[in-house]
Amino acid sequence: MVVGNDRFGFKIIVSPNRMEMKVCFDDKAYNSSNWAPDSNMVTAPTLYSQIATQIGLSGLIYLLLKPFNQSPLVAEVIAGIMIGPTLLGNFSGFVNNIFPFVSTTVLENFMNLGIIYYMSQLGMEMNLTPMLKIRRKTTIRAMAGMVLPMAIGFVSYFLVVPPMKPHEPILPKLKSAFVWGIVLTATNLPDLTRVLAEQKLMRTDIGRSAVASSFLSDIAMWVFLAVLISVSRPEYTIRLCISTIAFMLFCAFLARPALSWLISVTSKGKDYRERQVQFVLCGVLVAALITDSLGLGSLLGAFMFGFTLPSGQLTTTISERIEKVSSWIMVPLYCTVSGLKSNLPMMVPEGRSVMHVILFVGISWSAKVISTFLVSIGSQRMRRPQEIFTLGVLMNSKGLLAMIAINLGRELYLVEVEASGVMMLSVLVMMMSVSPIVKYTYKPQHRMLLHKTRTIQSTGSELPFRIVACLHSKHQIQGVASLLRLSNSTAQSKIHTTGIHLVELTEHAAAAAMLIEHDTHSKSAAGTKENSMNHQIVQSMLALGKENGSLISVDCLTAISRYATMHIDICCIAEDKRAALLIVPFHEQANSKDEPEMIDAHAVRNMNQQVMSKAPCTVGLLVDRGLGKPNYGTTCLIVFYIGGADDREALSYAWRMVWRPNVHLTVVRFVQSDDAVEPTPVEDPDDDGKGILSLMEDQERQKMMDEEFIIEFKNKAAGSSSVSYTEEVVQNGDETMAIVRNVMSANYYHLCIAGKGEKRISVAEMGLSELVEFQELGAIGDAIVTSNFSNSTSVLVIQHYRK
Known part of the structure; x- marks a missing residue:
């Protein structure tokens, strides 16, 4: 079968088994790009233009999808598909000038280097300590939740491949189905934690269960990938299995202790030098080279090296070095290469219809949801159906690992050409659906303990x-x-x-x-x-x-x-x-x-x-x-008391501090002058329509509570040398600010404790609301913070608990 036409300068010939492809070039009709019109060599500007195209297009798509709670990875995958033969790849001018086919080799090699470091970073982020703390019941439930998606992946795969012919061997089909089973089994931990963080579900029971199951499924996926590599080459299966086990044992019992010792003798509490970071980065390449030489693939070695590296400052430093380049450039390029291999309009296999593809996507999406329901039924603790559905949707979180598994299946000639496009579409649907569904269908119950x-x-x-x-x-x-x-x-x-x-x-x-x-x-x-x-x-x-x-x-x-x-x-x-x-x-x-x-x-x-x-x-x-500077004398505190719940709470906190040795408290209470004009309350539309009368009654009640509170405070502080109490009569806010300025200028105070006084109506604050720069500080706190008469006094603004 021939795919493509002569206007692109090449033909793609697909083998009868639908898994191998050959590319035939026409030298007369083909030029690499406008950057080098007389040569078939790929130049650096070609690579730069490809990177810029992917990043620019994915950035634009992300801006459009961000209101729908989509991740940057979704935009990068869509951009890669659009660049490929699905859309832009059908235009000869775009292909010949920006993405010439001969440049694919250079692009893939450059991308593979970045993906190697990305996988090592992923291994560094997967700390072994949380895995050891996972309970046995959780592990059993997580493993049970992997079995059904694996089985569904096996069965559903036959919906998107041509019907079996008589006497056709079934073993290649089973290997292909195994690839899709691996993809359905995995739950990408980075994407899952992003969704949990956005929806504030990380600390819920569902969030903890999802993270534990995802952690175990990611580890299981790497085991399945190792098995996949082994079964792809029957003549080398025994050698590959022995090599895999030997390499893992080497990492666990030799490499990790050696790295721990090296870190302990080189750091000694100091920052790591660039040379040490370079050695570790070279170690990633060495590990990738070893596993690739053994036939296990370079990604497994890079991941195991990162997973083996002991946690600490060195790991953080290296991860910071890798994170920006890998996530901003290399991952988008990987999505580009994947998109170049996916032709969605031609993904319907021979003998199948669009309905088969839709059914395949629907069954694949529901695999994790169904398995979560079945596992929950068998559990002693039965959750609500809404929680089970949410957990199942969360376990559908896919990411780069799923794409890596699909592409690995293609490279090993295990996945058919059309089926790989349907797989990529299914993964994209899962990635796009998780966050919106969780956001709009699940609202966690507030079961906080009342105290x-x-x-x-x-x-x-x-x-x-x-x-x-x-x-x-x-x-x-x-x-x-x-x-x-x-x-x-x-x-x-x-x-x-x-x-x-x-x-x-x-x-x-x-x-x-x-x-x-x-x-x-x-x-x-x-x-x-x-x-x-x-x-x-x-x-x-x-x-x-x-x-x-x-x-x-x-x-x-x-x-x-x-x-x-x-x-x-x-x-x-x-x-x-x-x-x-x-x-x-x-x-x-x-x-x-x-x-x-x-x-x-x-x-x-x-x-x-x-x-x-x-x-x-x-x-x-x-x-x-x-406030934290050394103080070998008396710590001086001051409270400006106007009235209300916030001020009562502030004075209560200051009273607690008085009982500490070498602490002196000064309390300045502002009292309304007899001839002062009391401000009239203004009805607030946010007060549920209480009305002016209700507000005035509340103000009178607050005044009575203030009088009782102050009387009690004065009785407790009577005769104490650690407390100074004064009252100042004021008629408006200007007089209040003048007293505050004089008091703060006359003495040095380490800490001023003031009530916020939200919605407080008082003569002492009359006319000050227009002058407040930071409303969260209240009138008194804002005046002290923004003034020039108290540059060294710390301020603690207290807001009483509001139901």
């Missing part, structure tokens, strides 16, 4: 004080640590702290999108593959707990998410930990000039606002201006 200690006041001095502290960078460690020390842990009210290192999730780092829990008792508690900054943050937080003995316990997490949805992770963690106080850093910090911050201030501010609007407990917004 009463959601505020500082409700915690009191006899209950554990639970705090969740968020950190973006190492510069925020000392300020948060000092605030935790000031919180005054006692034997009756111990402090349980959960430190969260917030890491922004980039587009191509979805494999890491998860919540990492760090081992408190491990010497290397910074964990597995985090960078050095993460290591410093985690170690500093754990050191805080150790230096305070049993009075302050510290747990550390690393939350990797996009800033647009990071507040959901923070609020869920605060709910899980039953926190009474959630501390978040202000988006503008006083950092050292030699180590500038690499965070998006605008995104962090939006995140803080979302946290304050949805927090399940009291929130403290910390503006650190040197």
